[in-house]
Amino acid sequence: MTVNRRWVLARRPTGEPAAADFRIEETPVPAPGEGGVLVRTLVLSIDPYMRGRMNATRSYAPAVEIGAPMVGTAVARVEVSRDPALAPGDLVLAQTGWQDYATAPARRLRKLDPADPPPSTALHVLGMPGHTAYAGLLEIGRPAPGETVVVAAAAGPVGSAVGQIARIKGARAVGIAGGAEKCAHVTGTLGFDACIDRRAPDFAARLAAACPDGIDVYFENVGGAVFDAVVPLLKPFARVPLCGLVSQYNETPPGPDRLAATMRTFLSNRITVRGFIVIDFAALEPAFLAEASVWVRDGRLRWREDVADGLEAAPRVLAGVLRGDNFGKALVRVAT
């Protein structure tokens, strides 16, 4: 226990991360300070978000520096403790990074029960991926019983939890996964109502057939071709929790199609885009009229009209409105 191996970022990848983007190093095993512990990494979690950290651009979290260890979460065992809350042999959830040993303040570690469920579940179904599925589905997706929830990477840790929680809440769950074996797992073991193989040549048609009433909630974690097939199936008032875009993480932006880059901005800045038509807020009309009438009377809400004369003017007024030629509300005086 004197040598610590660790993977550091050797260079920033272009496209798919290659072996030469990483370098393994040996360093001395560090010693914990007062209130800290030394832990041995047992099981390291590998997650899609790590690709983003390899880029120079800061997203919602800082980039990994060149020469610094790759970040990551692990189930780890306490080897040395300088805090009474933890003892050697205890299992903890720790931000070890990609290395054999790490030190951390004891108070920042979550102690794990070694027995049931297995500690590694803290890295998925009872950890960050499960939490992601639970929060995104229930707080943003808000599926009602009987609604259709679609999720891609359905055999993965986030997708599998999304579909199962959707069913627990009474919704229909349709998964998308790569290959027949994963699809069989999704419908068999996980109990989804359907699963479509994204590699099928008629993928979009199969997805449409599996969602005969359309899609109420699409939990987005992949982007790309799957998103393209989903968009035409989204029902009015559908919700799209935008959790990840893994199919795009290796892309070098931007091409002539700016959809991918825009969706990435929505994700990393946690932006809400919500289409609406005024009739959706019909119930708000009395409140609007009451408030706005007072504001108009007080001069706090001013208005301007751009009036054309004669019914014959209507077509050219419309063409002007679409060009932005009007200065104030476009009106046609038809009679007096």
Add this chain to the structure above:
Amino acid sequence: MTVNRRWVLARRPTGEPAAADFRIEETPVPAPGEGGVLVRTLVLSIDPYMRGRMNATRSYAPAVEIGAPMVGTAVARVEVSRDPALAPGDLVLAQTGWQDYATAPARRLRKLDPADPPPSTALHVLGMPGHTAYAGLLEIGRPAPGETVVVAAAAGPVGSAVGQIARIKGARAVGIAGGAEKCAHVTGTLGFDACIDRRAPDFAARLAAACPDGIDVYFENVGGAVFDAVVPLLKPFARVPLCGLVSQYNETPPGPDRLAATMRTFLSNRITVRGFIVIDFAALEPAFLAEASVWVRDGRLRWREDVADGLEAAPRVLAGVLRGDNFGKALVRVAT
């Protein structure tokens, strides 16, 4: 009062509506049925949504048929009434369409006060455009005092109400308009904090300078180049009420850039897209762990792991995760 002139849709436009897309017709003035009224159109409102109704594709509302009168709302005067609630000479808000006369059930008409404010305000600041601004800004945008609200077409009926209501609620209002005269109106008469001319060659830089802390709410009603300049300025947790995309209404879809078509789908289907990162829901973690632990114990929430052996495997496991090769949660067993 025997001839009714009306504009009908002669053919569906390609791009900007042309004169030949419309045809003026003369028909007999219709007679109202029991409970109905005959109204004379006085002031007809021309609005961007009309362009969408000229397309064959059904959006949130049905298309205007070829040969049918163009739809529209007007301030109208009752000429003949077969309902005691309205008398000849009364002013009403009516869906007359683009024509001199129309009939309607009396109960579907909003009676207007002829005096103050002017009846035509029911077509803008105290009508549908004002209601649109009020609902979209306050229900979706939800600006907090001190936040920055940006709106385009700021001299128009929706944009002018958005910015003024934003200021009434204590937010900063930055408008975008076409030309110096409109901008002067927006900052002068309407009292916005700033207004940027969208035709300025350095438009994007000027917008950024007017929003030094970024944008909290972007009320989207134009799309296109304005949206492109706004996206990089959106702050984390920004809200984008997606009300209209007038710069795109004349476009013939779709080109290689699918952003415009996708935004149009979000709008017409009133879709909510909301980016999120699990740490935004840190407060939900205890509830997640409590519920999910029970579900895992009961076998209602199942999980699967895909474990690679040895720290040296980490880079190739990450590459596989990004390709979707893993089947279950990707983990690296580093030690036992």
